[in-house]
Amino acid sequence: MPLRTLCLLLAIIGTYGHAVPVQVIVTAPGGEALSGGVVYLTSDQPLPEADPEHLAQMDQVSRQFKPHVLVVQKGSRVIFPNSDSIKHHVYSFSPAKTFELELYKDRAPEPLTFDKQGQVELGCNVHDWMLGYIYVVDTPYFTRTNQDGQATLDVPKGNYQLHVRHPRLDEPSPVTQPLEVKDSVTTRVTLSNPLLPGINYQQDEDEFMGY
Structure with a gap:
């Protein structure tokens, strides 16, 4: 810490x-x-700020985001590994965090910093049914x-x-x-x-x- x-x-x-x-x-x-x-x-x-050394994780398992809902403190970093044997293309258009992680399978992209409060809705450009959420809160x-x-x-x-x-x-x-x-x-x-x-x-x- x-x-x-x-x-x-x-x-x-x-x-x-x-x-x-x-x-x-x-x-x-x-x-x-x-x-x-x-x-x-x-x-x-x-209140204490987010630990910059801590990495939260939003994985992809069996073509679903896991966990379905992730909560992180504002300023936290999140990594998006892919535990499936297929490629995923993760994105979000939410105002709290807009990003795109293009097709990947065997590597984990660089962690993203979530520095704005709000709900971040996740999707996959390949698998339309995949839906996940990251809630960014300004508190530990x-x-x-x-x-x-x-x-x-x-x-x-x-x-x-x-x-x-x-x-x-x-x-x-x-x-x-x-x-x-x-x-x-x-x-x-x-x-x-x-x-x-x-x-x-x-x-x-x-x-x-x-x-």
């Missing part, structure tokens, strides 16, 4: 005290648990909900804004609510808008054989 980041982290801990667990439970409008939701906390106070406090719609973060005591995002959430901005952390706390977030339908991935093996 860079010295600057370490010093900032120690200063934050000294200001707010030791980290405490925060459990977040996210449910859809019908009451069902929301799995794969992006949960993160922001603060008006200074982030995670994703499990199958039960639950997520846990360890954060210093203080006042935060709790944000929730999901690829099937048809809203340009995250669902946000204030959260005061004095001790370990459990909070619930119930989405008010219905989710978009899930994607039915279809693959034509013959059409893309060898690519």
Whole structure:
């Protein structure tokens, strides 16, 4: 960890005290648990910056992006290996990060730096069904909900804004609510808008054989 980041982290801990667990439970409008939701906390106070030595990874496995949803801190670098035996052509037209990694198979392109907040939608020019997401957040406090719609973060005591995002959430901005952390706390977030339908991935093996 860079010295600057370490010093900032120690200063934050000294200001707010030791980290405490925060459990977040996210449910859809019908009451069902929301799995794969992006949960993160922001603060008006200074927060540690992304570690420039850390590499996040968005792989391609069995003609799918893996993980389907990746969360990184603003300023993070992401590498895009290809674990398939066929070529992929990864791209994004999202305002938060527009890029193109032309056909490749046996090599991993140079890592890309994601330095703008927002949702980055990924696609493959060869395999149209491939869809992935990278969420770039301006905080080191982030995670994703499990199958039960639950997520846990360890954060210093203080006042935060709790944000929730999901690829099937048809809203340009995250669902946000204030959260005061004095001790370990459990909070619930119930989405008010219905989710978009899930994607039915279809693959034509013959059409893309060898690519």
